[in-house]
Amino acid sequence: MNIALDAMGGDNAPFATIKGARNALKLYPEISRLFLVGDSAALQSEMDKYKLDDSRATIIHAPDVVEMHESGAKALRRKKNSSISIATDLVKSGDAAAVVSAGNTGAAVAAATVKLRTLNGVERAGIATAMPNEYGICNLLDAGANPEAKPSHLVTYAIMGAVYARQVLGVEKPNIGLMSNGEEDEKGTTFTKETFALLNHMHNTGRAPFNFVGNVEGHDLFASKLDVVLTDGFTGNIVLKSCEATAKAMSKWLKLEFKRSPFRIMGAAIARGAFKAVKKRSSYEYVGGSPLLGVKGTCIIAHGSSSPLAIQNAIRVAVESVSQEVNPHIEEALLEINRP
Amino acid sequence: MNIALDAMGGDNAPFATIKGARNALKLYPEISRLFLVGDSAALQSEMDKYKLDDSRATIIHAPDVVEMHESGAKALRRKKNSSISIATDLVKSGDAAAVVSAGNTGAAVAAATVKLRTLNGVERAGIATAMPNEYGICNLLDAGANPEAKPSHLVTYAIMGAVYARQVLGVEKPNIGLMSNGEEDEKGTTFTKETFALLNHMHNTGRAPFNFVGNVEGHDLFASKLDVVLTDGFTGNIVLKSCEATAKAMSKWLKLEFKRSPFRIMGAAIARGAFKAVKKRSSYEYVGGSPLLGVKGTCIIAHGSSSPLAIQNAIRVAVESVSQEVNPHIEEALLEINRP
Numbered sequence: 110m111n112i113a114l115d116a117m118g119g120d121n122a123p124f125a126t127i128k129g130a131r132n133a134l135k136l137y138p139e140i141s142r143l144f145l146v147g148d149s150a151a152l153q154s155e156m157d158k159y160k161l162d163d164s165r166a167t168i169i170h171a172p173d174v175v176e177m178h179e180s181g182a183k184a185l186r187r188k189k190n191s192s193i194s195i196a197t198d199l200v201k202s203g204d205a206a207a208v209v210s211a212g213n214t215g216a217a218v219a220a221a222t223v224k225l226r227t228l229n230g231v232e233r234a235g236i237a238t239a240m241p242n243e244y245g246i247c248n249l250l251d252a253g254a255n256p257e258a259k260p261s262h263l264v265t266y267a268i269m270g271a272v273y274a275r276q277v278l279g280v281e282k283p284n285i286g287l288m289s290n291g292e293e294d295e296k297g298t299t300f301t302k303e304t305f306a307l308l309n310h311m312h313n314t315g316r317a318p319f320n321f322v323g324n325v326e327g328h329d330l331f332a333s334k335l336d337v338v339l340t341d342g343f344t345g346n347i348v349l350k351s352c353e354a355t356a357k358a359m360s361k362w363l364k365l366e367f368k369r370s371p372f373r374i375m376g377a378a379i380a381r382g383a384f385k386a387v388k389k390r391s392s393y394e395y396v397g398g399s400p401l402l403g404v405k406g407t408c409i410i411a412h413g414s415s416s417p418l419a420i421q422n423a424i425r426v427a428v429e430s431v432s433q434e435v436n437p438h439i440e441e442a443l444l445e446i447n448r449p
Numbered sequence: 450m451n452i453a454l455d456a457m458g459g460d461n462a463p464f465a466t467i468k469g470a471r472n473a474l475k476l477y478p479e480i481s482r483l484f485l486v487g488d489s490a491a492l493q494s495e496m497d498k499y500k501l502d503d504s505r506a507t508i509i510h511a512p513d514v515v516e517m518h519e520s521g522a523k524a525l526r527r528k529k530n531s532s533i534s535i536a537t538d539l540v541k542s543g544d545a546a547a548v549v550s551a552g553n554t555g556a557a558v559a560a561a562t563v564k565l566r567t568l569n570g571v572e573r574a575g576i577a578t579a580m581p582n583e584y585g586i587c588n589l590l591d592a593g594a595n596p597e598a599k600p601s602h603l604v605t606y607a608i609m610g611a612v613y614a615r616q617v618l619g620v621e622k623p624n625i626g627l628m629s630n631g632e633e634d635e636k637g638t639t640f641t642k643e644t645f646a647l648l649n650h651m652h653n654t655g656r657a658p659f660n661f662v663g664n665v666e667g668h669d670l671f672a673s674k675l676d677v678v679l680t681d682g683f684t685g686n687i688v689l690k691s692c693e694a695t696a697k698a699m700s701k702w703l704k705l706e707f708k709r710s711p712f713r714i715m716g717a718a719i720a721r722g723a724f725k726a727v728k729k730r731s732s733y734e735y736v737g738g739s740p741l742l743g744v745k746g747t748c749i750i751a752h753g754s755s756s757p758l759a760i761q762n763a764i765r766v767a768v769e770s771v772s773q774e775v776n777p778h779i780e781e782a783l784l785e786i787n788r789p
Contacts, residue, residue, distance in 0.1 A: 180635055243698075256630055257638050290596055290686035291555075295520055298597050298683050327690030331698035343638050344684055346630035348691045350667030355695035358583075358671035362730060366723030373723045379716025383706030390702060 110431050112140055112424060113205040117147035117174045117192040118212025119415045123155045126211070129420025131161040136421070137428050144169050144205055146196040171195040174212070177413055181215020185223070193217050197224045200406035207407035207427035209398060211415035218254045221401055221408040228436060230443035233262045234403035235342065236410055237273055238349055239396045240330055246278060246396075247330055248337045253346035254401060260304040263287070263339050265443070267308055269402040270337035271319035272442050276433040282318070283336035286325030288344060296324055300341070308339075311446070318442055356391055397422025400430050402439070407431050450479055450771050452764060453545040457487035457514045457532040458552025459755045463495045466551070469760025471501040476761070477768050484509050484545055486536040511535040514552070517753055521555020525563070533557055537564045540746040547747035547767035549738060551755035558594045561741055561748040568776060570783035573602045574743035575682065576750055577613055578689055579736045584674045586618060586736075591679075593686035594741060600644040603627070603679050605783070607648055609742040610677035611659035612782050616773040617766075622658070623676035626665030628684060636664055640681070648679075651786070658782055696731055737762025740770050742779070747771050 116126040130143055142165050145152050149170040156166070173191040175184040185194060193212050197220040199205040210217040214236075222234055235251030235258075250270045255262060267285050274283035287305055289297040297305065305324065312321035322335065329335055330352070340348065367377045377384070389395060394416050398409035407430045411423035430436075456466040470483055482505050485492050489510040496506070513531040515524040525534060533552050537560040539545040550557040554576075562574055575591030575598075590610045595602060607625050614623035627645055629637040637645065645664065652661035662675065669675055670692070680688065707717045717724070729735060734756050738749035747770045751763035770776075 178633060180633065241698075253630055288687060290593055290683050293518060293520065301683075327687065327692070327694035328697065329694075330691065331694055343630050343641075344687060347628060347667065347684060347688060351670065351688045351691050352667070352695040354667035354669075354671055355692040356699055357668065359696055359699050359727065359731065362727045363723055366726045367720060369726075370722070373720040376716045376719025376721075377723070380707060380713040380720065381716075383703055383709070383713050383717070386706045386709075387699065387702045391699065 110139055110207070110428070111142040111144065111205040112427050113144040113146055113196040113199040113208045114424065115147070115193045115196045115208065115210035115212050115217070116145040116152055117171070118210040119411065120177065120413055121415060122211065123147060123152055125415055125417045126420050127152065127155040127161055128159050128417035129415070129424065130166060131159055131163070132417060132421045133424035134163040134165055137425065139428050139432060140165060142167060144196065144199055146171050146199070147174070147192040148172060169195060169199065175216040177213055179213060179216070181213050182219040184213065185216050185219045191216070193220050197221055201225055206431045207409060209409045209411060209423050209427050211411035211413060211420060211423065214253060214410055217408065217410055218401060221404045225405045225408070227403050228405055228440055230440065230447065231265055231403040233258065234401050235262070235266045235269070236399045237270055237402050238399040240352070241390050242330065242335065243332050244334045247335045248274065249330070249345050249349055250337055250339055250402070251342040251345050252349050252399060253342045256341065256343035256346070258341035260300060260307055263304045263341070264307050264311065265403065266339055267319060267337070268442050268446060269439050270339070272438045273400065273402060273435055274336040276435050276438055277429050278336065280336050282320050284322050284334055285319045285337045285339060286322045286329055286333070286335050288338050288340035288348065289324035289326070292324050292326055294323060304339070316446055394419040395422060398426040400426060400435070405436070407436065450547070450768070451482040451484065451545040452480055452767050453484040453486055453536040453539040453548045454764065455487070455533045455536045455548065455550035455552050455557070456485040456492055457511070458550040459751065460517065460753055461755060462551065463487060463491055465755055465757045466760050467492065467495040467501055468499050468757035469764065470506060471499055471503070472757060472761040473764035474503040474505055477765065479768050479772060480505060482507060484536065484539055486511050486539070487514070487532040488512060509535060509539065515556040517553055519553060519556070521553050522559040524553065525556050525559045531556070533560050537561060541565055546771045547749060549749045549751060549763050549767050551751035551753060551760060551763065554593060554750055557748065557750055558741060561744045565745045565748070567743050568745055568780055570780065570787065571605055571743040573598065574741050575602070575606045575609070576739045577610055577742050578739040580670055580692070581730050582670065582675065583672050587670055587675045588614065588677045589670070589680065589685050589689055590677055590742070591682040591685050592689050592739060593682045596681065596683035596686070598681035600640060600647055603644045603681070604647050604651070605743065606679055607659060607677070608782050608786060609779050610679070612778045613740065613742060613775055614676040615658070616775050616778055617769050618676065620676050622660050624662050624674055625659045625677045625679060626662045626669055626675050628678050628680035628688065629664035629666070632664050632666055634663060644679070656786055734759040735762060738766040740766060740775070745776070747776070
């Protein structure tokens, strides 16, 4: 398969994208061609520096870059020759099966939904972000693509999330929860209550390709056997960033406390393997990237601060999504559910 | 001042409430009477056990308890003689200045808003929950009282939050942010954009008793100089629980990793002071309780899992709110802002 990488996207591009691309090419023989989209001079110099000489890597020149703090949709219209725009065009033309970007999320989502359009039966695309959970991985869907979602969007997300969990994570009948302000059935807003009723009906009539467990809360993200947690993109984005911020604050405060005494520094050094293991478990570097479910073609959104390892793993997510035929299975599941 | 404690409220009541009450009475001479509301036999036995013999402690019998998983508003109507109901009645009758409860939050909020009613100029009450921040305390408002808030409610929350931060935390002109899915001004939903415009206008015309810093995200909760973060009660409740869940998961995973080797256990033991310090910094036990801002009389909501220390600190928050005259100052600030 061919993959297009937005090689200028992300805080650490093009260093992280080129190094990540090099490592991914070594690991994934399924990749026949990896398009590195961005300023050709900058990319060539980085490729020389990090000895990326794999013949499957091809630079596609794109003179512009959408900066991280631009309005994604506006920048996309203004910068027709941005790396994310041209990378997405490669999927549109059929030259690539997937686009991977650690750049401006709004621009990547806008490029994918405008240029590739949504799958048949899908009104809005949603980002499924993998969060570490005691039982494995829990996908928060939507993590930010569609801030003002309607209940029907979340029903489609449930089906898409279930297909993704089945195809990529190997969970036959995924457990799906609805993020709310309490676990009781009657908790929530008008929006979540309506969504709850639709999902519950689907579950009860046996037509759902998932097991709807009802309303869930923060602790369920980490400590319940859940494969997908549904929410609107506004709440999802805030939850994701708040969890990330809490982990960062805890770790920062712990480091400050260690530094208060040489004994503590010594103790922390002896136990450092544990800190590394938890960091590894909770880091987005290992998750890599989040699929934007619901668009034609595969679009993987990586964290803005992606390291080479995060880019490598985002490319892995693209490879998995394409080889596991997530999109054809989503279309099939949507047809199935709408069959009379 | 007199305070009414819902002595049957919370997972650890009446043990935690009685022990917390005993310690609070020792610490706060401002309390002239502490009403312990609940089953008199159960409370008397607990008082004997924990040697609570302060003459300022008075049992008020309440035969019923609203359980943690009941619908708050419904249970309040059904159980007229519940401890939270009778404790709130004591504020209504003027016998107590404040009610403190670690019981069912929905019931405590419903009791306060129905029985005490909101302050002049306040449409909806909101819970201000103190979160630990690098610069001190950041109050998340609303943490769950009003899930479907309107922009005008958040404007009132901004004023109430500013008054609370000034009176109780001593911040002359508090920094207030609006929780959104990005820091850029144009980020958010229809609801947050409308709220943003109202707050920005108030700020720009110099009428705000606060400094509006604009949209904020998860990391700002912990790492920005913010005194209040505004949000609707649905999002606020989810953010609060997600942050708490992340901290809990991190700490659990770290413990599991320590146990993997005797060296790590030893290292962790040597550095244990650091873990204790971070736990103390991030624990709700030290925060104690969250004021329900906007009701006549003072209502302090404590965490459902409150320990004796958390109850003691929730009583401290009640003492502070009453002595710092938070309510009169809120009414004054609301009058001021509405003056032509």
